[in-house]
Amino acid sequence: MAKLYVVGLGPGDHDDMTVRADRALQSCSCIVGYHVYVDLVKERYPGKKLLTTPMTREADRCRMALELARGGEDVAMVCSGDSGIYGMAALIYELRGEDTQPEIDVIPGLTAACSGAALLGAPLTHDFAVISLSDRLTPWETIEKRLDCAAKADLSVVLYNPASHGRPDHLRRACEVLLRTLPEDRPCGIARSIGREGQSRELLTLGQLRDAEVDMFCTVFIGNAATRFIGDKMVTPRGYRDV
Amino acid sequence: MAKLYVVGLGPGDHDDMTVRADRALQSCSCIVGYHVYVDLVKERYPGKKLLTTPMTREADRCRMALELARGGEDVAMVCSGDSGIYGMAALIYELRGEDTQPEIDVIPGLTAACSGAALLGAPLTHDFAVISLSDRLTPWETIEKRLDCAAKADLSVVLYNPASHGRPDHLRRACEVLLRTLPEDRPCGIARSIGREGQSRELLTLGQLRDAEVDMFCTVFIGNAATRFIGDKMVTPRGYRDV
Numbered sequence: 001m002a003k004l005y006v007v008g009l010g011p012g013d014h015d016d017m018t019v020r021a022d023r024a025l026q027s028c029s030c031i032v033g034y035h036v037y038v039d040l041v042k043e044r045y046p047g048k049k050l051l052t053t054p055m056t057r058e059a060d061r062c063r064m065a066l067e068l069a070r071g072g073e074d075v076a077m078v079c080s081g082d083s084g085i086y087g088m089a090a091l092i093y094e095l096r097g098e099d100t101q102p103e104i105d106v107i108p109g110l111t112a113a114c115s116g117a118a119l120l121g122a123p124l125t126h127d128f129a130v131i132s133l134s135d136r137l138t139p140w141e142t143i144e145k146r147l148d149c150a151a152k153a154d155l156s157v158v159l160y161n162p163a164s165h166g167r168p169d170h171l172r173r174a175c176e177v178l179l180r181t182l183p184e185d186r187p188c189g190i191a192r193s194i195g196r197e198g199q200s201r202e203l204l205t206l207g208q209l210r211d212a213e214v215d216m217f218c219t220v221f222i223g224n225a226a227t228r229f230i231g232d233k234m235v236t237p238r239g240y241r242d243v
Numbered sequence: 244m245a246k247l248y249v250v251g252l253g254p255g256d257h258d259d260m261t262v263r264a265d266r267a268l269q270s271c272s273c274i275v276g277y278h279v280y281v282d283l284v285k286e287r288y289p290g291k292k293l294l295t296t297p298m299t300r301e302a303d304r305c306r307m308a309l310e311l312a313r314g315g316e317d318v319a320m321v322c323s324g325d326s327g328i329y330g331m332a333a334l335i336y337e338l339r340g341e342d343t344q345p346e347i348d349v350i351p352g353l354t355a356a357c358s359g360a361a362l363l364g365a366p367l368t369h370d371f372a373v374i375s376l377s378d379r380l381t382p383w384e385t386i387e388k389r390l391d392c393a394a395k396a397d398l399s400v401v402l403y404n405p406a407s408h409g410r411p412d413h414l415r416r417a418c419e420v421l422l423r424t425l426p427e428d429r430p431c432g433i434a435r436s437i438g439r440e441g442q443s444r445e446l447l448t449l450g451q452l453r454d455a456e457v458d459m460f461c462t463v464f465i466g467n468a469a470t471r472f473i474g475d476k477m478v479t480p481r482g483y484r485d486v
Contacts, residue, residue, distance in 0.1 A: 008357070010261065014262060015261065015262045015263040015266070016261050016262070016263060016351070017261060017262055018253065018258065018259050018260060018261055018262075018353065019257060019258045019259070019260055019261075019262065019265065020258040020259060022262065023258070058481075082357045082360075083361070084357065084360045084361060084365045084366075084367050084368060085356075085357065085360075085367050085368065085371075086368065086369070086481070087365075087368075089361070089364070089365035089368070090364075090365035090368040090478050090479055090480055090481055091480070091481060092365075093364055093365055093473050093474075093476050093478045094473065094478060094480055096473075097473065097474075098473065098474055100474065106360075106361040106364070106365065107361065108259070108353050108357040108358050108360065108361040109353075109357070110261065110351050110352075110353065110357075111357055113328075114251070114325045114327065114328065114351040114352070114353075114354055114357075115351050117325075117327045117328075117349075117351065118326070118327060118332070118349040118350065118351040121332070121333075121336055121349070122327045122330075122332035122333035122335075122336055122349065123327075124327050124328050125327060125328065125329065125330075125332070125333040126329070126375070126380075126381070127372070127373060127374045127375060127381075127389055128328075128372070128373055129370070129371070129372040129373075129393070129398060130370060130371055130372075130373075131370045132369070132370060137481060137482040138369070138370075138482070142397065145395075145396050145397075146370055146396040146397070146398060148396075149392040149393070149395055149396035149398075150372070150392070150396070152388075152392055153388050153389040153391075153392035153393070154385065154388075154389070155372060155389060155392075230336050230337065230339075230340065230341065231336075231340075231341055231342075231343065233336050235333050235336045235337060236333055237333055237334070237337055238301075238329070238333055238334060238380060239380040239381065
């Protein structure tokens with residue numbers, strides 16, 4: 001029976017894929033995904049059927065993948081980062097419903113909280129929250145509430161989707177919420193295009209972050225009360241007492 | 244000049260390591276780590292010097308790794324899961340301080356929030372918090388505050404270190420904090436020994452979780468208001484409006 005793999009590609013570079021994800025892409029007959037992600041892998045895995053849909057047609061993309069697997073294709077549905085975190089795994093399960101076919105294999109991948117952190121140093125280390133600033137599927141009031149709670153609980157925060165064409169000021173508004181609780185000099189970092197052409201990194205304070213330019217390829221890190229810059233790294237100590 | 248790799252191994256199975264982590268372990272001359280993690284990799288990478296320290300001697304372990312790299316060894320310091328999240332990357336940077344040598348390369352790995360989620364279905368999908376229940380380095384009051392804030396903000400929650408020999412009742416106490424805000428029937432899941440011998444999974448409600456038996460090899464997932472069970476999977480819908 002054919003299988004539907006929901007594959008987290010990690011940030012973009014093949015080196016950041018897992019062995020399991022690489023094997024699924026080798027073994028499948030068909031790769032389905034948003035065209036940017038299919039473009040990341042199509043040269044390394046030649047001879048596959050490639051099917052893409054535009055960014056906002058996620059449900060169509062998932063229905064297509066399920067239909068292909070029901071028809072006998074081994075399908076790899078590719079997701080950027082992890083397949084579960086802001087990825088397609090949940091939607092695939094929802095659309096399959098109580099049916100047990102096709103078989104689904106969710107293959108996790110490096111999410112930007114991990115890959116972006118490594119680029120900046122070690123900004124997480126301890127408890128943290130991951131919050132998307134996209135209000136396409138979440139009311140902005142909910143996002144604000146989550147930011148406010150995370151700041152009050154001294155959680156480090158990782159912001160996904162800090163901006164897009166339709167919402168250029170979301171990062172500024174998010175920083176204003178955080179600054180109700182956190183100081184202007186709280187260490188922060190921006191990881192850009194992790195593992196892809198144009199990769200870069202920036203260390204700055206929360207006050208500076210409010211006015212920073214970001215796009216949809218950025219992941220933003222806000223430290224907790226212990227976070228500091230050591231050399232050119234953003235580091236949150238774990239708190240080992242014998243250091 | 245020798246290099247110090249801080250390598251996230253992922254949950255345990257070689258298939259869940261990244262290509263980059265595999266390459267670092269192949270190229271290094273020396274593997275340093277907590278003995279359980281060194282045991283996970285030593286057979287696949289023969290001919291390396293192996294150095295281990297007990298669990299609570301993290302700073303000693305990091306000093307040893309830095310010293311070896313300064314002495315010319317290419318060192319892979321291995322961490323379970325990600326190298327940054329509850330891993331050794333921050334401590335390595337702290338102990339190196341403002342020095343720029345030895346060169347440090349933090350190689351991220353799959354953290355249990357990603358690998359455990361894939362085992363259970365797709366329980367995260369959207370915004371979430373990662374909170375450790377270990378009070379070895381964090382006051383319990385801080386942990387309670389974080390749990391309370393996460394529940395109030397409708398964040399899914401991933402609990403690391405839900406129990407150990409010295410603190411068997413931490414999960415019960417954490418559930419009691421969450422139940423101040425969340426309902427008894429909130430869907431939850433436990434991922435055990437992910438990617439290792441004895442891997443298992445369990446779906447249950449938050450009320451049941453309060454009395455569940457867990458150990459240090461468990462990762463616990465608490466859903467948000469939208470999370471539900473679909474067949475034998477724990478799924479948090481992303482909220483695509485056209486489903």
